[in-house]
Amino acid sequence: MNLSKKILIYGLAFLMVSVAAGSAAARSYQYRLATTKEGISEEKTVIGALRKHSIKPEETLLDVARVYGLGFHEIEILYPEIDPWIPKAGTRLTIPTLWVLPPTKHQGIVVNIPELRLYRFFPKTKTVKTYPVGIGDLETETPLGTYRVARRDVDPEWKVPPDRQERYGGYEIMPPGPDNPLGKYWIGLSNRKYGIHGTNNAWSIGRSVSGGCIRLYPEHISQLFKEVPIGTYVEIIYEPVKFGFWRGQIYIEVHPDLYDKIDDLEEHAMMLLDKRGLRDHVSIQKVKKALEEENGLPVAVGTLPEKNDKR
Numbered sequence: 001m002n003l004s005k006k007i008l009i010y011g012l013a014f015l016m017v018s019v020a021a022g023s024a025a026a027r028s029y030q031y032r033l034a035t036t037k038e039g040i041s042e043e044k045t046v047i048g049a050l051r052k053h054s055i056k057p058e059e060t061l062l063d064v065a066r067v068y069g070l071g072f073h074e075i076e077i078l079y080p081e082i083d084p085w086i087p088k089a090g091t092r093l094t095i096p097t098l099w100v101l102p103p104t105k106h107q108g109i110v111v112n113i114p115e116l117r118l119y120r121f122f123p124k125t126k127t128v129k130t131y132p133v134g135i136g137d138l139e140t141e142t143p144l145g146t147y148r149v150a151r152r153d154v155d156p157e158w159k160v161p162p163d164r165q166e167r168y169g170g171y172e173i174m175p176p177g178p179d180n181p182l183g184k185y186w187i188g189l190s191n192r193k194y195g196i197h198g199t200n201n202a203w204s205i206g207r208s209v210s211g212g213c214i215r216l217y218p219e220h221i222s223q224l225f226k227e228v229p230i231g232t233y234v235e236i237i238y239e240p241v242k243f244g245f246w247r248g249q250i251y252i253e254v255h256p257d258l259y260d261k262i263d264d265l266e267e268h269a270m271m272l273l274d275k276r277g278l279r280d281h282v283s284i285q286k287v288k289k290a291l292e293e294e295n296g297l298p299v300a301v302g303t304l305p306e307k308n309d310k311r
Contacts, residue, residue: 071206108233
């Protein structure tokens with residue numbers, strides 16, 4: 001099948017799924033961090049649950065991703081052998097709506113670049129929402145660091161970079177509307193060149209395609225926009241290997257090193273285990289298997305220390 005036909009099929013299917021996508025607004029998940037007086041076994045830093053899905057006729061993997069609030073990246077790395085445009089109807093999929101929380105202060109907004117995912121923490125209620133994102137490509141990487149929300153705009157204009165003006169009809173300033181890549185909402189960061197915004201190309205969510213900004217599905221940015229006042233803390237991190245805890249088990253979640261920043265992924269994982277004193281409580285064989293697969297799916301690799309073992 002040629003590319004133009006694939007695009008046509010995808011476009012029609014995507015229109016069909018757009019109504020259902022409205023139900024994919026992120027839900028809240030409860031998490032728990034142990035206090036200094038408690039054992040690490042009290043922590044719950046794995047959220048969500050795996051789901052099952054059967055491919056419908058003319059349904060693409062991009063459709064499936066959006067319906068379940070995932071980015072294309074999360075489906076693609078789990079099922080690299082499946083044609084994303086024309087998967088076989090009836091194929092049963094495990095939907096990876098299960099995540100290990102990133103290793104942060106668990107406040108405000110946290111974006112983890114390798115997993116192309118944003119977390120919005122609510123410390124008072126110990127809840128978190130999570131959204132798939134699009135990020136900067138290899139030439140215009142999304143910058144790491146800590147920032148604050150500096151502005152919030154509805155129907156933003158876009159100052160088109162000179163090297164992209166020809167691609168966007170010669171506009172220097174793109175007015176609001178369906179052709180504007182920023183979508184309907186803009187959350188500007190204290191690094192004023194960058195922001196978190198919507199998109200007019202939903203297929204770009206879960207991909208490294210932007211000029212450095214962070215994109216969300218339209219239905220997700222409209223929700224997030226309401227939750228982030230001026231001054232909200234924003235942390236952009238780079239962590240392809242995460243360890244989390246749930247029901248006495250130690251989980252690992254591994255993503256590809258998209259920006260090629262980690263010299264040795266196995267050495268990096270062992271350093272993280274040693275940092276929390278967990279190396280003796282995991283199966284190194286299982287850890288290595290997860291590092292080889294790097295499919296983004298959290299898997300149990302060990303058992304937490306007894307409750308009286310302190311961090």
